[in-house]
Amino acid sequence: MTEPDGSTCSLARAVDVVGERWTLLVLREAFVGATRFSEFRARLGIASDVLAARLAKLVDAGLLARQGYREPGQRPRDGYRLTEAGRRLNLVLCALQQWGDEHLPRTATGVAYRSVDGRPVRVRFVDDEGAVVPDDDVRSEPA
Amino acid sequence: MTEPDGSTCSLARAVDVVGERWTLLVLREAFVGATRFSEFRARLGIASDVLAARLAKLVDAGLLARQGYREPGQRPRDGYRLTEAGRRLNLVLCALQQWGDEHLPRTATGVAYRSVDGRPVRVRFVDDEGAVVPDDDVRSEPA
Numbered sequence: 422m423t424e425p426d427g428s429t430c431s432l433a434r435a436v437d438v439v440g441e442r443w444t445l446l447v448l449r450e451a452f453v454g455a456t457r458f459s460e461f462r463a464r465l466g467i468a469s470d471v472l473a474a475r476l477a478k479l480v481d482a483g484l485l486a487r488q489g490y491r492e493p494g495q496r497p498r499d500g501y502r503l504t505e506a507g508r509r510l511n512l513v514l515c516a517l518q519q520w521g522d523e524h525l526p527r528t529a530t531g532v533a534y535r536s537v538d539g540r541p542v543r544v545r546f547v548d549d550e551g552a553v554v555p556d557d558d559v560r561s562e563p564a
Numbered sequence: 565m566t567e568p569d570g571s572t573c574s575l576a577r578a579v580d581v582v583g584e585r586w587t588l589l590v591l592r593e594a595f596v597g598a599t600r601f602s603e604f605r606a607r608l609g610i611a612s613d614v615l616a617a618r619l620a621k622l623v624d625a626g627l628l629a630r631q632g633y634r635e636p637g638q639r640p641r642d643g644y645r646l647t648e649a650g651r652r653l654n655l656v657l658c659a660l661q662q663w664g665d666e667h668l669p670r671t672a673t674g675v676a677y678r679s680v681d682g683r684p685v686r687v688r689f690v691d692d693e694g695a696v697v698p699d700d701d702v703r704s705e706p707a
Contacts, residue, residue, distance in 0.1 A: 430661070431665045445576075483667075513660050521578030531575045532707055556654060560677070
């Protein structure tokens with residue numbers, strides 16, 4: 422939303438960066454380990470020009486960074502790694518997938534989220550003392 | 565992502581429903597109390613035809629439900645209320661806004677999230693025993 426002063430709220434800006442199907446799916450593959458153009462292409466079955474555009478958009482937005490690599494006997498190629506800002510989107514992707522699992526049920530989940538000690542994790546509201554707050558006990562109000 | 569069996573993962577399906585700027589902003593206004601067409605239009609400064617299309621999409625997707633109302637001396641009109649599936653998106657919107665606040669800083673936040681007893685809440689990863697898990701301690705793997 423453009424506010425009267427010409428700025429936009431942080432939700433709107435976030436959607437502008439990640440609110441597109443392929444962009445989020447490229448990020449999903451980065452989270453589960455893809456770094457090379459050929460890996461993203463093979464896993465997503467996406468056209469090369471579309472993939473190149475999405476990767477460039479994610480680099481411009483600061484969510485992926487280019488990281489060169491070179492196979493023996495081949496020319497140097499671009500690889501892609503998640504930046505800090507990109508890694509922090511994991512929470513959003515997990516929340517979105519969790520909602521899809523519950524409210525658009527049809528097939529299995531795309532990604533499993535676990536803590537380093539192997540426990541399944543979910544995304545929840547938590548108060549300033551670290552206590553989980555049920556979704557129904559959260560109020561939204563204009564900031 | 566379309567999987568080999570023609571299905572799609574729950575993240576991709578979720579993005580198909582909500583991965584559009586106006587759709588998420590219409591939902592944001594519903595969360596902070598808008599129910600009438602005129603309220604959404606005034607708050608968002610959105611063209612009537614675009615708003616009508618987004619509201620219809622959200623009703624079709626089961627996130628909003630039509631709820632008629634009638635002002636004295638006027639014809640009956642459509643109002644819109646969040647369904648259970650719509651209300652559950654609050655977690656996703658909060659996660660997305662939180663990420664925007666931290667990684668696309670520019671202006672104030674759009675919505676404040678509080679528990680019923682007035683405590684500020686955030687979205688976090690939580691394990692199956694209710695303990696908060698730091699973002700960096702969460703691993704994503706193909707399900």
